[in-house]
Amino acid sequence: MVRKLSFVVATTLFSGTLLANETINLGQIDIFEKSNTDSKFKSNEISAEEMELQNKNSVLEALNTISGLNTYGYGARGEQTVSIRGFSARHAPVFIDGIAINLPVEGYVDLSNYMTFNLDKIQVTKGLSSPLLGINTFAGAINLVTKRPTKELEGTLSTGVFNGKGRKSYLNLATNQGLYYVQASGSIMERDYYPMSSDFKSNSNQDNKKRVNSYKNDQNINLKVGFTPNETDEYAFNYINQKTDKGMPVDVNTNGKKGNPYRQWPYSNKESFYFLSNTNFDLGYIKSRVFYDKYEDSMNFFKDSSYTQLKFDATPYDASTKGISLELGQFDTLRNSLKLALHAKQDVQKEDDSGKINRNKMNYFSIGLENTFRVTDDFRVIAGASWDKDDVKEANNKKPDIYYGAEFEHTSHSSFNPMIKVEYDIDDSFSTYAGVAKKTRFASLKEKYSYKFNSYIPNPELKPEQTINYEIGANKLYENQGIKAVLFYSDVKDYIQSEEIDKTNEISQNKNIGKVKHMGYELEYFYAFENNLDFDASYTRLLTKNKEVNKDTGKKDLITDAPKHKIALSATYRPIKALMANVNMQFSSSRHTDSKSNAKDVSSAAIWNAKIAYELVKGLTWDIGASNIFDKNYEYSYGYPESGRVVYTNMTYKF
Template identity: 35%
Template sequence: MAVSLFSTVFMAGAALAAPDDGATLGEIQVTVVGKKGPSVIGGGSIGIDEIRQQDRANVGEALNLAAGVSLSKVGGRNEQMIYLRGFDLRQVPIYVDGIPVYVPYDGYVDLARFSTFDLARIDIAKGFSSSLYGANTLGGAINLISRRPAKALEGELGGALLFSNKGGILGQQIYANAGTNRGDWYLQAGASYSNQDNYPLPSSFVAGKAEDGGGRDNSTQHDHKINLKFGYTPNAGDEYVLNYINQHGVKDVPPYTGKIATARYWQWPYWDKESLYFLSKTRFGEHTLKLRAYYDTFKNSLSQYTDGSYSVLATGGSAPSYYDDFTTGLSIQDDIRLSADNQLQLAFNSKTDVHREHVLAQPVQTDRDRTQVLAIEDTHSFGERWSLATGLSYQRASVLAAQNYVAASRTMSDFPTDSTSAVNGQIGLNYALGDAGAVHASVARKSRFATIKDRYSFRMGTAIPNPGLRAEKANHVELGYSGRVLPQWTLGATLFHSEISNLIQSTAISSSVSQQQNVGKVVVDGLETELRGGAGKVELGANYTLMNRSNRSNANRLIDTPRHKLFGYVNWKAGDGWTLNGSVDANSQRYSSSNGLQVVSGFAVANAKAGYRFANGLQVEAGVRNLFDRLYAYSEGFPEAGRSCFVQFNRAL
């Protein structure tokens, strides 16, 4: 759906049995260990308490809480995306415990399919990110850190119901987490299920030929997920973890309702991901050897229909199509403690992506890529105030196989293959202002390799493949401050500047045919500010992003990012178990098409809820999303959900 209203409301209050939020094997951060303990350079996190408080049940909406992040929607595919300081998900990959989980074919992933119920936090690196992540972190990296139990027995159970203004049930959801930590081993398990029949359109929506208003047409979605983790910790320095995640999704695509583009009638009968990975660390004197090995699969099916009745399937190249992809990978890392103030990290990453697709009654075409990275990172603290981090990596991407189905002869041919490489480097400096805060500065050079789709897609007959695409490049500069300005108030402010070259952009070859080429030059300048604090029983917080993206290569508009973005909230602990919460998300206008014809107006959407926690720990909440029934959109022609109500609960086991 265009806005996952169902997912935004189906989060209960803060977990009563909070997971261990300390260091885990899944972390990949630039961390300096000095005389006052560890400090992270160039990174930030969104904790599970904040995610729960703001009712963000999927990863995209949770990330939208952060400054510098713009939520976006690919309406024609019903995919939830984000832009991080103007960089999309191909350029800011998603990881789960340090394991890459983006789709091999195009580098994207639908964030609405990733729930937050089993997470401890989300780590975000902007521009300056650890060299140990591997390839394609052009604009940063996002790492979903899963739960790790801290107690002998802990767990929670939660669920919710979503209602329309008229009281009809729109959907339901249930989730559970349980864990045990026995000292030398631990076990964590999580499961969730959500169902949405549709979502309500605002009352001010004007009906058109593809949508009559009321409940949004073709907006059903279902998701369920299990997450199982077993860890063995024989001593304080060693840890071995085996994790299995299985996600199954079904989603429909609400049709386009505008007047510029053509409506498509699509449904995904399944959208499934499955991950199995092994993480370990073993200490040998001053060395800590870390391993990451993983096998990740992605399968989906797309059904295209001839009209809004969804009864007649399209044929030919638009007949039902299928993806059956998998990724294998291995990372070997050695952390060397050279002194009490210095740590050197060496790593080798190898990742092989296999994409297999076919249209009904046609043969399977296969593409295979391999990406390898050698990385070195050094962190050093100087006294009690100065910290320095440097990183360098050599990255190489090789096309091992690329096939093309020739419809005229019903045969398979081979595209030419190619290899490309890139060298990345960065340096970050941090200065502690006593106990009140810190100032940081960083410079980074990053890259991204072209995806299979970038190089080989005909884009439904409108494009010419370009196997020789080179890596995109970006130079980042950042200066920031964070710290306490009053006893109960903290302030953060960051200035950032990015210059992107070799950007892969669509270039017209004729009036009807284009090609992806390394012609783009973009400059991004911005400011991020964040203020948090409280007075008595009232907690307040807000962040604001000002960002200007300038296309220096042609007159095309840069899409899906507003110039201004604001998020704010107030949380009042009213006493006797009662809590009241209100929040607002505001965005200025944005473009949905590079020619500037499709424009989305600015908006501000308010939410409110009230909750009560009983003496036995049960928390019950009720609230309203889109309180004023605002008609708004992230993508032109794909209106978001109107006002709806919810009730939800959470109980520690």
């Protein structure tokens, strides 16, 4: 019998048998890689236990352990997120319990602001994502699944400290009374600064002690109430309140004269209300998600590094997203299962520019169909398609000029995205699959309409980017180990890239001028030794190619934030029941951060982390550890060094 690793949580399939016999977390999304063998690997899922084991406090840190994903940053904005197989965060929506949370204007989300303490798992789908997920799943999708209680009374209380005058505390309390359940959680994580690596060479902007303007405060409250009238039906309301305020460390190479480098986020808040349901019928089910998200933030720009005098008035940002998603599914009938999904969403953004209110409004609609036909018990064909549409309803121009009037042109685009995938289980331990999918990404409001501090001319005519994703994979389990391999290839056209249209004033514009290819492979391996030692590793090889020559430079633009090599390792040893030690490492090779020049390439880095935990008495655990234990000086964005060594300790009680 295959020995299961302690961190493995099997991804489940919405088949008739499962729906009839067990309750599935409403927050999960459909992921194609669902075979019994594939579910043993971490390439599509990381559990709460594994995140705690490796002390991954933020979603950003957790995702960096998954093959094909790489952390990168938006430099001066102080934001960080992940790429999937070399594609930016705009190409892979982030969901909470199946509800997209990407910011309306930017089209991405700062994952360093999202903590893992209230999560049950993180799901990741790449390349061949389901057409049921909605718009913009160009490279894949990321889903944060919040906790759901299973016991009459359960909870976690934890507190800890770390370098940089850092503190963290979180509390989870929950009850499941059969007919209903309640889950409440809250967390605070804050620091005054993060320490610099001792290898960093000090300059006029930054010493090698404390990162200037790197304070950060994160707070989160989550309340979930659910009603379960029977074994299959479930109805839940979830409320999330998230607040962040933080400094934005400057480019250590800045002269302070270009790009307004001295910035802070006095607040960046998000409030979410949503309702989830699953109702079973004789032949199928209907799932619903109704949601409303409210975003508020403001960015302050200062005259100099003293951060005492504002350079100009702050620009408060107010946005909201509301919508509904429905999924209607048929249980297996004569080896066939059919699912239909409908998504409707509206994004509204308001910006206060010195008393003048500018608004943007965008509607999105998607209808997806997916059919699974089981030719035999071991051979499945999955085919489907989605029809996606965006529709601009309002687009105020805050700077009417010779190019555009007071209102930008309202545009609308639609796209048909078919896919097909075949799965074959050679035996109970050996599975294979292959598939192809067309995917589309609509341009974000910022890409269409932003002037970017007078360095860009808007382009309301931006078309959707399109890709054909090809993928083939196999995984094999042995008695206490497993190996998985995936080959992928993406052929992209209408890629959005900037083109300089006014060389004298250095003015650029986004255009659909790119044709690129992303290709590579992912390898994953795990081994469960007999002496309570678990080991897992993954390797990603990524090759990218820009097929178009930039008319401004006469050269092909470089593809940024797409390192050629990515390695993730983790080893966990449990010599006795109460004692655990973990060592993990994430490596990424050098990368381009400027599409026009390799002068701003950042070097490769291997970041090692370690943790020891001991259960003092039943339920009470003390741990101590360090991230970046070798104090490596490294960057994800040129000029923005990451934290040096951070030592931490925590006390956690679970019941």
